[in-house]
Amino acid sequence: MxxxxxxxxxxxxxxxxxxxxxxxxxxxxxxxxxxxxxxxxxxxxxxxxxxxxxxxxxxxxxxxxxxxxxxxxxxxxxxxxxxxxxxxxxxxxxxESKRVGRLEAMLLEAKGCWEEAENAYSSLLEDNPLDQVVHKRKVAMAKAEGDLLKAIECLSKYLKVFMADNDAWRELAEIYVSLQMYKQAAFCYEELILAQPTVPVYHLAYADVLYTLGGLENIQTAKKYYAATIDFTGGKNTRALYGVCLCTAAIGQLAKGRNKDDKEGELHTLAAKVLEKDYKYRAPDKLPLLTSTLKTLKLSS
Amino acid sequence: MGLGLTVGLLGVLILSHAAYSTIQYRGLLKITEEEFSGPPINVVLELILGFLLCMYAGLTVPGNFHSIHPSSEENRIVSLPENLDFMIFNHRGRVALSDSDMKLKL
Known part of the structure; x- marks a missing residue:
């Protein structure tokens, strides 16, 4: 971290x-x-x-x-x-070092000799079937070849054995996001949040995925995770602050006509205030842009 | 550092003196064949003073405290490490960075 x-x-x-x-x-x-x-x-x-x-x-x-x-x-x-x-x-x-053997195979990869690299990795795996790095390299190779579905398949197989590998979960989530399979990505991020509950970046990514999925319930959850990110970063994460504002606007639109929750009325105004303060301090020339954006979201007071 | 250590040493000395006084007091009680009702006041005072001095030394000598708040500057996570185990080599750097003139001298 x-x-x-x-x-x-x-x-x-x-x-x-x-x-x-x-x-x-x-x-x-x-x-x-x-x-x-x-x-x-x-x-x-x-x-x-x-x-x-x-x-x-x-x-x-x-x-x-x-x-x-x-x-x-x-x-x-x-x-x-x-x-x-x-x-x-x-x-x-x-x-005869395995670590050097791995480097050799990586060099083959960098040259673009996929088949030879694949063979090299397979022979390394024969000697030590539990070599995590080699398994990960195979996934990376599938990704480099552009075969993301194969990468997902390899990675899921790998994660069945090495469930505690957070980096691998993160990689899987990123691949799913790049394929727009947000439900699966959300599952991966849930796994990551369970494993490391104090890392704000995972909360943020999970909230992003939920917001992208859409739907009233998902956006309400996303807002909570954005709020958690703000909590962990002391309000210094601009993306999370924007997330809260956008979620509030989206909830307002989706829940139109229904009775509004007065309890949630405070969070987004506070977020907007912090955003304004931050912009005033760090980028004063962009401040009018922010104010107009917040106004279109009907959040600025 | 020097001050904290001296204070700590002084605290330990006072505590040992309190221990010595207690042993002496027990000896005295045995000789006079009195019942033990409570520690003498000078031992209690020494214990309190020694404890305070040792605590001061223990808090200052080892160094500064680190923040435990997740939002403090030293704990606030701004980014994750790049996933280097999954790094791939066919990216735009292949074109942009290829003409490196440096070589490893063997």
């Missing part, structure tokens, strides 16, 4: 490293810890460290982790030669 503190630290280190202020190794460590995809920067600064024998020896045994990190970043940036070189160094150091 990337907290606000991590984010500011990452931004600080990134600008420091980009302007030649040093701290490249700390930056690479933070990127690895937070699992952030900054392949171009990892490739650039990682190679600078690896090409300098003095810097390389100063990080000690972590050198091999860095080789792996740079290899994956190089595949992501399509510098396949660099990836090849890194993997060669690693396989010289660790012959």
């Amino acid at each position: 990337v907290t606000k503190l991590d984010e500011t630290e990452l931004k600080r280190l990134e600008s420091q490293v980009e302007h030649g202020g040093g701290g490249a190794w700390e930056y690479l460590c933070l990127v690895r810890k937070l699992k952030i995809r900054r392949s171009d920067k990892v490739l650039k600064h990682g190679l600078l460290i690896l090409n300098d024998p003095k810097k390389r020896s100063s990080i000690g045994d972590e050198e091999w982790t860095l080789y792996e990190q740079v290899a994956i970043a190089a595949m992501d940036c399509n510098s396949l030669d660099t990836a090849r070189d890194c993997i060669n160094v690693l396989s010289k150091k660790f012959p």
Whole structure:
């Protein structure tokens, strides 16, 4: 999970490293810890460290982790030669290693040799049928080939065994959303909320899915989940604030003619107020836009 | 740091003195063959003082407290990690980033 503190630290280190202020190794460590995809920067600064024998020896045994990190970043940036070189160094150091074997298969993937990569992964699975990463790579490969239904099938099979893998649930939810299968996506997000009830991003995503599904009941639930997101983020999540406003407008439209709930009258005005305050502080020139939007939603007081 | 540690040491000293006084008091009771009615007032005072000093040291020496509120700056989750286990390589970066001139020196 990337907290606000991590984010500011990452931004600080990134600008420091980009302007030649040093701290490249700390930056690479933070990127690895937070699992952030900054392949171009990892490739650039990682190679600078690896090409300098003095810097390389100063990080000690972590050198091999860095080789792996740079290899994956190089595949992501399509510098396949660099990836090849890194993997060669690693396989010289660790012959017969499964982890290096995985990298080899990933390189095949990056080259686009799907069948060979598939064979490589299958042989890795024969040695260790419970290798989670390889299972996930197979799903990713199906996704890369554009066969999302196969990816879903693989992922469901995987989740039957590894039910506690939150990342996989999230991936499945995202695939379902991209296929507009919102009911299934909602199920995945419910699973995620059950597993990690304090992560506001899951609440937000679930609320988005419910709002998209539509219908009075779903939108009422969505509003509750937007409210939970606001609760967990201290009202600093703009999307959740907008969500509450939109839900209220949608409920007002759907429940037209029926008796209105006076209890819910306060939440959206508060959300609108916070939005206005936030815009005044961070983007004053966009404020008229916000006020007119809120007015069309008939929310501004 | 130095202050907290000194205060803590002082607290421990006072507590040990209270223990020593208690042992002495028990010895005295045995000699005078009196019934135990309650601890002497100086031991109680020492215990309270020692406890307060130790508590002060325990709260200040180990460092600052972290926030437990989910909405505080250090706990507020702004984004999820990218799902790197499922990363795929055929994206637009393939075209945009391909001409990297850096190579690994072997």
